[in-house]
Amino acid sequence: MARQTSTPLRGSREISRLATPDRLDTVQSASWELSAIGECLAAIGRDMELAPSDQKTPAGGTGNALNWLASEITRRCVLIDEALS
Template sequence: MVKRTPAPQRGTRGISRLATRDRLDRVQNASWELSAIGECLAAIGRDLELAPCDQKPPAGGTGNALNWLASEIDRRCVLIDEALA
């Protein structure tokens, strides 16, 4: 059986321990890396949206989905960056 420890409550000493400079740097780096992944997805999505219509099946829907995914990743990265500022 796995021992479960309760999550630190807001305003307790556990929160300050979670917000060390090292941890904040790791979160910032992860946000930047996630943003780069979003840019790659957006580029693939644009390529698929512009693909010729004679492909079987048409790739435009997949391109739209990848562009949406990239924009959602970007939006969340912005929120993370704002929270870290």
């Protein structure tokens, strides 16, 4: 019979003990970089929302989508940062 080992549940403190400081730094850096990407997307989205409405494509809708995407990136970065602390 094979020996069964329990795996830590997602979000448990056991997972963070398995990560090395180098890996944690890598994840933190990735989180900061994603956050920066989110800020860029939000800025583009705001610019598109404020674009003149005489354009052929509805820029406001695309701007809204980019702002939503930026907020989702930010939300996930916050979750990552909370898990690392």
